[in-house]
Amino acid sequence: MTDIARLLGAEAETLLEHQCQTFRKEDLYLPGPDFIDRVMSENDRSPHVLRNMQTLYNHGRLAGTGYLSFLPVDQGIEHSAGASFAPNPLYFDPKNIVELAIEGGCNGVASTLGVLSSVARRYAHKIPFMLKLNHNETLTYPAIYDQTLFAQVEQAHDVGCVAVGATIYFGSPESRRQIQDISEAFERAHELGMVTVLWSYLRNPAFKHEGTDYHVASDLTGQAIHMAATLKADIVKQKLPENNGGYRAVGFGHTHDKVYDELTSDNPVDLARYQVANCFMGRAGLINSGGGSKGHSDLGEAVRTAVINKRAGGMGLISGRKAFQKPMNEGVELLNAIQDVYLSPEVTLA
Numbered sequence: 001m002t003d004i005a006r007l008l009g010a011e012a013e014t015l016l017e018h019q020c021q022t023f024r025k026e027d028l029y030l031p032g033p034d035f036i037d038r039v040m041s042e043n044d045r046s047p048h049v050l051r052n053m054q055t056l057y058n059h060g061r062l063a064g065t066g067y068l069s070f071l072p073v074d075q076g077i078e079h080s081a082g083a084s085f086a087p088n089p090l091y092f093d094p095k096n097i098v099e100l101a102i103e104g105g106c107n108g109v110a111s112t113l114g115v116l117s118s119v120a121r122r123y124a125h126k127i128p129f130m131l132k133l134n135h136n137e138t139l140t141y142p143a144i145y146d147q148t149l150f151a152q153v154e155q156a157h158d159v160g161c162v163a164v165g166a167t168i169y170f171g172s173p174e175s176r177r178q179i180q181d182i183s184e185a186f187e188r189a190h191e192l193g194m195v196t197v198l199w200s201y202l203r204n205p206a207f208k209h210e211g212t213d214y215h216v217a218s219d220l221t222g223q224a225i226h227m228a229a230t231l232k233a234d235i236v237k238q239k240l241p242e243n244n245g246g247y248r249a250v251g252f253g254h255t256h257d258k259v260y261d262e263l264t265s266d267n268p269v270d271l272a273r274y275q276v277a278n279c280f281m282g283r284a285g286l287i288n289s290g291g292g293s294k295g296h297s298d299l300g301e302a303v304r305t306a307v308i309n310k311r312a313g314g315m316g317l318i319s320g321r322k323a324f325q326k327p328m329n330e331g332v333e334l335l336n337a338i339q340d341v342y343l344s345p346e347v348t349l350a
Helices: 004-016 047-057 075-085 094-103 113-118 153-159 175-191 218-230 246-250 257-261 268-278 298-312 328-343
Strands: 068-073 108-111 129-132 163-170 195-202 235-238 285-289 316-318
Touching: 004 268, 004 298, 004 328, 047 195, 068 075, 068 094, 068 285, 068 328, 094 108, 094 113, 094 328, 108 113, 108 163, 113 129, 113 153, 129 153, 153 175, 163 175, 163 218, 175 195, 195 218, 218 235, 218 246, 218 268, 268 285, 268 298, 285 298, 298 316, 298 328
Parallel strands: 068 108, 068 316, 108 129, 129 163, 163 195, 195 235, 235 285, 285 316
Antiparallel strands: none
């Protein structure tokens, strides 16, 4: 098993021993083997959706725990294929993307229509597929920051997917159209029995203020998460919060003093718990993203994110570039280290 405390270094005590005094864990709908019976059985999802959610829960090294570990590889569109796969050209071939998810013990693999459809008959029955429906792309100049549908929900169903994913850039000028697009897409996905996952991101130049980037503020990401849950996302993907006080800094929108005085603190676990609370207190699962690859620090950063997510009451981690931008054996090691956090009885709910 991974030496979690060693990888956390000087932060080990702060992260592993902290006890939340903001939202009590007893008031949350927490992940577990019985999550569908205990939590999802109260909502309006069809038996087909519940079955496909259980399929996700039953796969990989985390099978039977109620936690999720995903490999997402849509960066060939989002960042360009060269920027994404040049560090390890093996992954220009979609086959190796899926092989990494399988060898890495993931619950599922998330990718584009082209990637999944090119290998569907070989792998759709071996690991759960999630089709990312929309993307930004960076070939357009001047650059725009929009999410456009690249695929239809029916195509995800035909490819054999158990889930669909999508991104909304909340706060962007195009966000209202994206909200409408994804609301309709998620409703159709549920009709066809698929689980819905929303990449619930912020995008607005005003969220950067006086040298601080509040795109990763607990209060602002929390509101994006709340809107994702409102759109009936079964699982919400969000970046781990790095700061707080976004509403106060940017000077627009609405908040309350209690958000900062009582419902959050400076501890990273408390900042992430505010995100969980905005997932309808955990009725929708929070998975945090692993972020970009920085090389030698990737393993420690991935484990740190997983510890914060688990202790806050989150449902898992979705980590891509840290895993696929290195040799496959090292990518497998990183994915397994993330999973070890969720398997470890020593990493408890705060």
